[in-house]
Amino acid sequence: MCAASFYYPSEEAEGHFEEYLIETYEKLANYNFEVNDKRYKTIGNANLFIIMSVITTLLTLGCYVPSMFKKDAGIQEVKLIGDTDTNNIKIEEKSKAKVQEEENVE
Numbered sequence: 001m002c003a004a005s006f007y008y009p010s011e012e013a014e015g016h017f018e019e020y021l022i023e024t025y026e027k028l029a030n031y032n033f034e035v036n037d038k039r040y041k042t043i044g045n046a047n048l049f050i051i052m053s054v055i056t057t058l059l060t061l062g063c064y065v066p067s068m069f070k071k072d073a074g075i076q077e078v079k080l081i082g083d084t085d086t087n088n089i090k091i092e093e094k095s096k097a098k099v100q101e102e103e104n105v106e
Contacts, residue, residue, distance in 0.1 A: 082089035094102075 079092040079094075081092055
């Protein structure tokens, strides 16, 4: 046995090693593709849910904000006083400031 053949593999061994490397790279590339595909789908779903939540928030604000500028926006407490049998009902409204004032007095 020559000393040089001890350190350098034969051509047959190099061929097997190349096949092994190619198979390993294929397996890793396929796995990487599957992982990246799942990430892509997850990011797509996350973006969709973010857009849907922004739209629903804007719709909700669209209904809520205009009601803040109405005449009765400052009303904190509403009481119906009277007799329901005779339909003699009086509506009593108190503003936020008046309700807070009464709480401070008590």
